Amino acid sequence: MQDTIYDPKTGLHYKLMGDYYIPLVKAPDPPKIGIWGHRRYDYLKNHRRVLFSIMQMNETLTPHLEEVDRQATELYDRLIKQFATAEGITEDLKATNQMEWVTRMNNIHSRATEIVGNDLIFV
Template identity: 40%
Template sequence: MELTYTKNGDYLIPDLKMDEQPEGELGKYGRMRQKYLKEHRSGMYTALMLDGKLWAHLMEIDQAANSRMEQITKDLAKQRGVTEALKANDQMRWVQEMNNIQMAAEEIVRDELIYS
C-alpha cells in the first residue's frame, strides 16, 4: 500500500480515503448486532471497523436475520396450523398465535445470528 501526501504549509498530510461502503439503511437486526458487538465484542467491532468491513457485516447480518425470520415464521405457522381460514374465523386467536410465533422466531434469530 502506497501512501501519497499533500503539502499543507510546512506539513505533509496523508491522503486517506475510506473503501466503498455498501448502500442501504441498516435495519433492526443490523443495529442490534452493532450494539452487541460494541458492548460485548469490542475487539471484533474495532477490527471490523478498522478494516472497513463493519457496515458490510452489519448489512449482511440484517438481511440474513430478516430472511431467517420470514422462513421461521412461515414454518412455525404451518406447524401450529395458523392459516388464513383461522384468521377469517377467529381473528383474536390468529393474532395471539402469530404474536407467539413472531416472538419465538425472533428469539431463535437473536441466538443464531445477533448474539453469536
C-alpha cells in the first residue's frame, strides 16, 4: 500500500496510518488582530450589533478588523513620534530624568490612545 495518496475528487492528500487513510488537512492560520482590532470587535459587538451580525454573515468582519488594526497601529505610532518630537522628549531626558520621561510618555500615550479610539475604533 502507498504511504500517501491524492484524491482528485476532494483535492486532499491522505496518509496511511495503520489500516486507514487519514486526510492531511491544515487548519487556517488565525487572523493577525492586535489590541486595536480587539477593541473594534468589542465596540461592534456591544454597540453596533446589526453591523456586527451583517459583517459576520458576509465574512467581512475579520478582514475589517485586520485593516482597522493596521491603520490604528500606524496612526498610534505616528502620533507618539509626533508628540514626543513636538514636546522635546528625547533619549537624553530618559537617561537623565527617568521619572519625568515616564510621566510625559504616559501622557502622550493617553492622548494618542484617545485620538485613535475616537478616529478609528468607536465610529
